[in-house]
Amino acid sequence: MCGIVGIVGQQPVSERLVDALKRLEYRGYDSAGVATIIDGALHRRRAEGKLVNLEARLKEEPLSATIGIAHTRWATHGAPTERNAHPHFTDGVAVVHNGIIENFAELKDELSESGAEFRTETDTEVVAQLLARFRRDGLGRREAMHAMLKRVRGAYALAILFEDDPSTIMAARNGPPLAIGHGNGEMFLGSDAIALAPFTNEITYLIDGDWAVIGKTGVHIFDMDGNFVTRPRQVSTAAAFIVDKGNHRHFMEKEIYEQPEVISHALSHYINFIDNQVLPVSDDIDFAKVPSLAVSACGTAYLAGLIGKYWFERYARLPVEIDVASEFRYREIPLSPQSAALFISQSGETADTLASLRYCKEQGLKIGAVVNACESTIAREADAVFPILSGPEIGVASTKAFTCQLAVLAALAIRAGKARGTVTDDQEQALVKSLTGMPLIMRQVLNSIKPKIELLSRELSICRDVLYLGRGTSFPLAMEGALKLKEISYIHAEGYAAGELKHGPIALIDENMPVIVIAPNDRFFEKTVSNMQEVAARGGRIILITDEKGAAASKLDTMHTIVLPNVDEVIAPMIFSMPLQLLAYHTAVFMGTDVDQPRNLAKSVTVE
Ligand code: F6R
Helix, strand or coil, X not given: CCEXXXXXXXXXXXXXXXXXXHCCHHHCCCEEEEEEEECCEEEEEEEECCHHHHHHHHHHCCCCCCEEEEEEECCCCCCCCCCCCCCEEECCEEEEEEEEECCHHHHHHHHHHCCXXXXXXXXXXXXXXXXXHHHHCCCCHHHHHHHHHXXXXXXXXXXXXXXXXXXXXXXXXXXXXXXXXXXXCCEEEECCXXXXXXXXXXXXXXXXXXXXXXXXXXXXXXXXXXXXXXXXXXXXXXXXXXXXCCCCCCHHHHHHHCHHHHHHHHHHCCEECCCCEECCCCCCCCCCCCCCEEEEECHHHHHHHXXXXXXXXXXXXXXXXXXXXXXXXXXXXXXXXXXXXXXXXXXXXXXXXXXXXXXXXXXXXXXXXXXXCCCCHHHHXXXXXXXCCCCCCCCCCCCHHHXXXXXXXXXXXXXXXXXXXXCCHHHHHHHXXXXXXXXXXXXXXXXXXXHHHHHHHHHHCCCCEEEEEECCCHHHHHHHHHHHHHHHHCCEEEEXXXXXXXXXXXXXXXXXXXXXXXXXXXXXXXXXHHHHHHHHHCCCEEEEEEEHHHHHHHCCCCCEEEEECXXXXXXXXHHHHHHHHHHHHHHHHHHCCCCCCCCCCCCCCCCC
């Protein structure tokens, strides 16, 4: 979703602003722009599409200035054209915005009636128009900023330049994150600390309702009532991460192959590898006492939560209420204040997940956050943070964050089972041994299945629709496999519970419809085989992903069978994710899509 950067300093800023935007590219965008102040006048360059277009524009017409704001836009209101690209200018005011101004239509009508001429279809332009109106009415810059913030409703991170002050950037936050970076005689602003990592690791995060006046040597932060407030300055670890593709063609490929390593790292936080025990987790959530667990997340993180539900219910006998966050937040679920709630989010900034968290907090529940970005809003608002430690995930399609979320949820479920007396010491040892051995098996699988997957991907790349089936934890995994394929290859794919097949989807089966069946030889295997028979009987083309025992037992005529090692049930979802991720990846590569930044998608979804 949109990215914001700003620099107020002593050295030229244009190139550095674009470099910082590049570090936000992973969030997804469809146009970009930069604004500066030169000799008392605002100047901007904007371009549709990727940042190379903006760079080309800046090469043709350079901007030489020591202050600037810049933006990558993920279109919400108005097409992704240059005209709608930020920064927006109105009478000496430049604005970049991430979020949605919900009352923009009402404000636009009001401003138009008093003579304002709107030049774009964006909601953002009302911010520039309001500021310009307040300035015309005689308000100073800060007063105008405060007055504008009192009028806008919705989610926003804003960065603003006033033409008559070439040494200040103003910023405001309500929803999408904003990080202020402290440099040496220079100050920075960014949507996250990763964007600012080359400049500084000293960061102050604005919290909702804050607005800031940033000069070369420091920042003044105010709350919504205009009171001066202080926010902590902290050292960010973002700079420690090298964000490059290594020897891989895409970030997604790199992140798939990184999984054995990052999962080991994640597990070491939760597991004592020597004693084969799960380490104690936060005291803030007493799994022994909670009557139930509410879980909420979006997209892939939600599907990780769904697999986690199977584990918490099976190992800890703990009932789990789970829903996608966009529904959860509005369902008015009656929740017991004695319960705990878990929110799963790679970015830690997803608007719906954050809103669900706040809903549960209001209901008095203890809040746990399973997050990758530990400096994120969701992490900061939680009582207990369970880091997934997968390192920055740049590919828009989540891969390593998903399997690390699973690893952490599995460890938490075992820990909860121990606390509730539903997992014995022996069971804990066995489960933990399986988790400990998982990275090695993952590595073996990744090293061995590529040729087969490439062959299969070539065939899938000419299909229009693909069905994924699974039972037990393989059901959410089927949905995740389908999500991965559709988001990066644009092939229509659906994941279904294998038992649901005959309640509808079976009507779709014919010789043109590949059906990918995820079937480890677990408790459900025979039942899944029966569902495969139903597909085969209707001429469906089966691609079976199973283990050695399953391959020996199935005796079915499949189009392809991918055989993985026999593994314990608890680690099967992580191991079986490997072929699903690679299948989506290679299919997209064959089709020539933009694998790391698929169309219309954003990495960090900070609006509803
Ligand atoms: C899909 C994907 C998305 C995210 C979802 C939630 O590959 O990455 O479905 O899982 O947007 O994002 P986070 O985890 O940042 O809350």
